[in-house]
Amino acid sequence: MGTGPWEPMGPWEGEPRSLMLAPMAGVTDLPFRLLARECGASLAITEFTNSTALTREATTSWRRMETHAMEDPFIPQIFGGDLDDMVTAAGLLEPQAQIIDLNFGCPAPKVTRVCAGAALMGHPDLLLDIVKAVSEHVQIPVTAKMRLGTGQGPDTVLDLVERLPDAGAKRICIHGRTLRQRYAGVANWDTIAEAVQRSIVPVIANGDVVDAPSAAACLEQTAAAGLMIGRGAIGRPQVFGEIRVGLGWMDEADLPWVADDPNAWAAANDIERAFLTRRWCWSRYIELAEATTGLRPKWMQRHAVAFTKGLPGGRAIRAEMHNQPDAQAFAASVEVFLGGATAQ
Numbered sequence: 587m588g589t590g591p592w593e594p595m596g597p598w599e600g601e602p603r604s605l606m607l608a609p610m611a612g613v614t615d616l617p618f619r620l621l622a623r624e625c626g627a628s629l630a631i632t633e634f635t636n637s638t639a640l641t642r643e644a645t646t647s648w649r650r651m652e653t654h655a656m657e658d659p660f661i662p663q664i665f666g667g668d669l670d671d672m673v674t675a676a677g678l679l680e681p682q683a684q685i686i687d688l689n690f691g692c693p694a695p696k697v698t699r700v701c702a703g704a705a706l707m708g709h710p711d712l713l714l715d716i717v718k719a720v721s722e723h724v725q726i727p728v729t730a731k732m733r734l735g736t737g738q739g740p741d742t743v744l745d746l747v748e749r750l751p752d753a754g755a756k757r758i759c760i761h762g763r764t765l766r767q768r769y770a771g772v773a774n775w776d777t778i779a780e781a782v783q784r785s786i787v788p789v790i791a792n793g794d795v796v797d798a799p800s801a802a803a804c805l806e807q808t809a810a811a812g813l814m815i816g817r818g819a820i821g822r823p824q825v826f827g828e829i830r831v832g833l834g835w836m837d838e839a840d841l842p843w844v845a846d847d848p849n850a851w852a853a854a855n856d857i858e859r860a861f862l863t864r865r866w867c868w869s870r871y872i873e874l875a876e877a878t879t880g881l882r883p884k885w886m887q888r889h890a891v892a893f894t895k896g897l898p899g900g901r902a903i904r905a906e907m908h909n910q911p912d913a914q915a916f917a918a919s920v921e922v923f924l925g926g927a928t929a930q
């Protein structure tokens with residue numbers, strides 16, 4: 587047992603553990619990954635990208651793999667059912683990447699139809715061959731993200747966690763659902779706990795962690811080396827900092843949206859604090875986008891919807907997207923909306 591990033595850990599005794607932003611297609615673009623890190627995420631992974639498309643130099647696929655000197659580590663995630671394409675794509679990414687993550691969890695039919703993503707949970711030998719071939723081809727660590735199994739027949743994850751380290755996987759993230767479940771039901775943390783016991787490499791628990799109480803419950807139950815958060819971070823990258831504060835891993839005063847204006851924070855009530863937080867996150871997203879990829883209207887619109895979700899007046903501001911002349915004007919109108927709401 588140790589405390590390094592590649593060593594498993596014992597039972598959780600309240601100490602800080604890794605909090606990762608889950609890879610999410612259409613959500614975890616470069617500025618959002620950078621924002622999540624500033625909000626307290628230890629790591630962030632790109633959305634999954636088709637390894638075969640990368641080997642064919644498909645421009646849209648390479649765009650999903652964009653990074654910047656500000657991003658360290660850069661962790662691209664690839665998927666595919668063709669071993670040679672997975673190896674080639676990993677090799678192409680290696681010069682820029684610090685870690686390569688392999689996706690064995692995607693339930694989308696267009697992915698599973700080609701025996702990629704979570705479908706590979708039903709073909710453990712092929713899955714292990716892919717991990718082995720990629721690990722042998724690149725010099726950087728290779729990690730794997732998977733589900734419990736396909737949901738047809740017994741779950742394969744417990745067998746896989748015992749064999750994956752030999753194949754070269756340095757860390758394993760488990761989403762506690764089967765392929766068949768997609769996102770239905772409740773994530774099964776018991777099986778993740780069993781996987782943690784059986785694995786000689788760190789296991790990261792994923793599924794249904796949304797705040798400090800659920801983070802504490804998951805760490806207690808699973809003894810995982812860390813947690814990965816997906817849906818709970820959409821429009822709420824602050825969740826990472828909130829968990830750190832809630833679990834006593836950092837002081838509230840050090841949260842960037844508090845440190846930005848401690849007096850305003852001290853004077854604000856709970857609702858005003860929620861607006862202050864969202865406004866800081868939105869402004870920072872825009873700054874990070876301007877510093878890296880430039881403002882991409884599609885990304886910005888998606889995040890604007892998520893950042894304003896549930897807020898009074900949020901619907902109206904979303905309609906604004908179509909009235910604004912350009913991306914800058916739209917970004918500013920969302921900021922004004924979130925700033926104005928603070929004063930309500």
Ligand SMILES: Cc1cc2nc3c(=O)[nH]c(=O)nc-3n(C[C@H](O)[C@H](O)[C@H](O)COP(=O)(O)O)c2cc1C
Pocket residue numbers: 608609610611612613632633634663689691692731761792793794795814815816817818
């Ligand atoms: C919109 C969306 C896109 C996703 N895209 C990916 C992806 O590209 N790669 C991946 O491994 N998982 C993907 N996932 C799954 C998440 O990484 C995560 O495993 C899942 O949402 C469960 O975690 P949660 O309960 O914290 O959301 C996606 C999930 C969502 C909601």
